[in-house]
Amino acid sequence: MTVTVTPEEFRFVHFDAAQTARIADDVARLTGIDRPVQVEIDETTPLSRVRIDLGDTIVLHVESGAFEDTKRPRHQSETATAASLARCLLKARDRLEGGFGEAPTDDDLTLQQAAAWDTYCAGRMARLGLTVNQQRFRYNFRNRFGFTDQVDTRFERVWAADALTWGELQSLTSGESMVVDAP
């Protein structure tokens, strides 16, 4: 499998394209990705969004904050890089393997749907041996679904789940909470 990273040199951050490619290669193997991966880093923003384009090659458009070391601004963190890539590649695999056909496009996911899917990815990442702070994802889940015991129970179920379809993920997270639309 091939991994390419752009740009090769950075002007606003102290990132390393070769190291990024090595981490992406490791993570792609770990998450069972079977096709080339292209990582395009936007170093002009500290935000941390990632856009995924699926095709014969998986293209990840990554904002630099997604790979950044929060202790050392503008420097790269191996842990953050691996975690961000794994989250995206697991989502890519979900869509490619089937069962996620009814899932909206990434741009059309509600904040609740995005939080649920992130939780599902993070639980699997933890079981793959990657460094993940569960409480961080629990807090995000609570922000989207509510600060109640029922919501916490649903979080635990999603976290522990494997091989879900989009419909199963929705029913695990569904409740009376209002849907919060993306801005």
Added chain:
Amino acid sequence: MRKFFPVEELARDQRFEQITMRQAQADPRTVLNAESRNKTNRLTPDRADASDRARGLMHGIFVGEIQALEGAGRTCWDFETGTEAPFALKLDMARQAWDEARHVEISVKLSDWMGTEIGQFAENTVLFEAACSNDPVLRLAGVNRALEGLAIDVFTTMKEFGDLAGDPFLEFCEDWMLADEVTHVKMGSDWLRRITENDAERRKKALEFQQVVDKLFSFGGTRSDSKESPIGLARRFRELAGFTDTEVEDIAEMSLKALEERKAFAAAALAGDTTADPA
């Protein structure tokens, strides 16, 4: 015990990474293309990255509380009672240290609740730097009026965030800490007025120092009335803390001007000006 403790020697374990104000603010990415990317930078729950941004801001509050505790404690110790600082001023600083110690503990618990580890984000040491002046009045102007004034703005933004997100602990804790901060800022306002009542020159110097510290933060575009700033200006709480209407207007105006300067700085960095690189 030594007096006037340097910022480089603050006691921190290996979990903490400290950065200077220059490093913190010389990041051109923070305002590059800001207008085309976002309608707003304000921290609100409807942002996709809301919980992560709140975690980062909460960690900033946490390290600010540690430094506020250290600064107030030093002011109790660094000056001779009576000749250099009135006893009642030191008593206020002791009371503040007590409050800040409680705020540190609250911040640690909130960080834990939000899924943040101690030291997970860089520690900007600017608050303690402002507490290193050898004139207690300048410390009160720089720390209590400028930086704790900023704390009022930050706590108000976080309290609103907790309220909108429905987080019962965040909203509650921020509200209590906000009440303490208003008191700390008022201490700064009251002591500045009392001590410099018959010393116009000293008052002028203190107010200039406060303005320098205020501008440091405004330069980053961190706090202003503009939605491009993550933190708003809490006008009502500032009034309660002893700021005059003119002072609040001056800060508002300076903050907006500084945000524009910052955007120009970022544009220069984008054009290849390497002086923007803090590394």
